[in-house]
Amino acid sequence: MVFDKSAIDIMKKRQSIRTFSSQDIAASHIQLIQDYLRVGENLMGPLGEKGKIQLVHVTNNVTDKGIKLGTYGFIKNPKAYLVGIGKNNKYSLIDFAYTFHRLVLYVEELGLGTCWMGGTFNRDSFEKEIDMVEGDFIPCITPIGYPNEKQRVFDKAVRYVVKADNKKTWDKMFYDTAFEQALTKEESGSLEIPIEMVRLGPSASNKQPWRLVLSEDRKQCHFYIEHTPNYSSKLGYDMQLLDMGIAMCQFEMACKELNIDGKWQVKEPNMTVPNVQVEYIVSWLDK
Template sequence: MSLIEIMKKRQSIRTFDTQYITETDYKKIREYINNKENLVGPFGNKGKIEFIQVTNNVSDKGIKLGTYGFIKNPQGYLVGATENSKYTLVEFAYVFQKLVLFLTELGIGTCWMGGTFNRNSFEQEVQLGEGEFIPCITPIGYPNQKQRVFDKALRYVVKADNKKTWDKLFYAETFETGLTKKEAGPFEIPIEMVRLGPSASNKQPWRLVLSADRKVCDFYIEHTPNYSSKLGYDMQLLDMGIAMCQFESACKELNIEGRWVIENPNLKLPNEHTEYIVSWNTY
């Protein structure tokens, strides 16, 4: 299956089957997270990801891992750790989303979790370096096809399937002109993959501006005021890393060559909550 099809297919899974992760898949996951190249972001920041196997949400160490009742029958958790700064969070989420897509291709369900889990319990499982914390985790397991009613109900509550339209997210040259799919040219699919990507509470904080020559795509974040402030970090920065991963993955599949750069075009911003993050430059 193509990566674009995987991105279209992927949904958050909260109800898992009781089947253990197979030895074959377990080995593939281990090999992936043990390959240091898979854990490096576009600008060289390295994340940390550890795999914790569980039985009835209890780890091999006997630690009860808390997810506040949202997750049923997880067979393990992938736990991320990084430093709490803007670009380390963005790059870590880029790395973590690549892992999520890899798992989706294996037929393994995932669910990004940034706030609805007990950090203290997971911190007992992961060796944190100085200045590191756990920004997110994902439970993993094979989706339970017969018990998805809970998942569907929760998707309805959080409006997970109600994605914003292009005119609310994407712009041509300035923030004053909306971008249509036709005007996006070769970037139509990469930009659509950004729109379809997961985000915290489905806020979709990404805003993209495509240059007049269609060679540069600038990524901005429109912060939701006070969102995740109680957690001590900006969770929406993770959404920007996810957006970068979705965009780049589609570009690579479509043979659109480019690279990430931090070169602020200093456009007039639509409001005080909008901030420049990164740009994709085509070769």
Template structure:
């Protein structure tokens, strides 16, 4: 990805790709991705943690069992997989997803296809390929490869099934000062585009669990999660926390492009929440 390429445009064009061309990645693309994941600066999260991402080329012992993706069908002809590793606690999952999504967007900027996979892949197959530390696990992976044009109808059909393009409107996700007043685009000020990038971001089963409350002085944007009860409980971790990391990544990268300086802070919140499933995660504070 060139330094002049718009990250906002990249976020808008990113789609989940499941059908790839039957060819290896070009050497230049491989070099750029490896250089990215080997640079520690690229793997620092919003709370100062360090991410761990592995590159796994497609080999016989990984693909023998087909890596079935449930209702998503099969990933077809991936060149490689990018695999993330973290610990199973709230802020580790949020931070990890932020780091992993930055990589997904970087790869998208190289015109390489990706597909977030959290609960619909054969974890055991991938765990055999990497070294896991104590209390570490693989929360998600992405296949990568060049999108196959003739496979687009397959991907479009799957997007329809999972309602991937059916995003909730602003008034269902974003709020003005408190949870009683919906936020409109017109009143979002300089944060309109960063908030819109949150809205269009990917999420597990397109649940869009993020809820944002913009402060009355427009200096803070508070990020909450509205948990879907029992979602991903069979997996042993809260997959929707990954969605919050994705939302933070989309929001911050848009702010950076628009020269809106700020930082993430975890603060005590006293605002009443609309129901027991809503939980505070973090706040973005614009620099004075």
């Protein structure tokens, strides 16, 4: 899909919104979102896994079916939710997060606020509302609506608690040829902006688990995850895999805007990793 506005600008400006205005979502915006969800390729991940996303309208957090959706007080006055449905395995979660984040950015372009939610909602209540088959589960949701700019004290408090504005520096996440050498912006060539978009991306509890290694010839960028031990274990799935799909989406959308051609490939480069928590995910190959 092609954005009318700069995707890079959208990624730079986006913040999680938890407090929404009383204004209903415009019918034209609802139609655009529904049209988006009808296009099969919009729900297909780069590694070949396809997820599902449903739009659920709410009034006072109650659906049209009369089901009360639970978000534990984290969301104020949402007008609808986008509910993701996927499979609980490694690459399905990564692909799903890629497609879900691309939709999040599209919704942001329309002027609507969003907030990735992987753990702070009642899955049982959402499962009663949506269409699911054997093996399906809900990795995440996002409320949507127009931001209430005058009453975002709660939003700012949450951002402060999770240190959402404190992003790791390049030397903590990005590497040159091997994990022993930090990558600098000056040495990253044409991939400086796509890599910076990964740095700015949202992640669960702002853990920023992505680790990137740029090859010596600058034609390959290897994506690794550094797992936070026991993070999200009580939820029954590895929430941080969603962060890797988000990182891939941010990276690729920036590349496309900058006319940098490439493709994703899962091919282990067999690098020595710094610790047992670091796991290879995927590589971006320059065409």
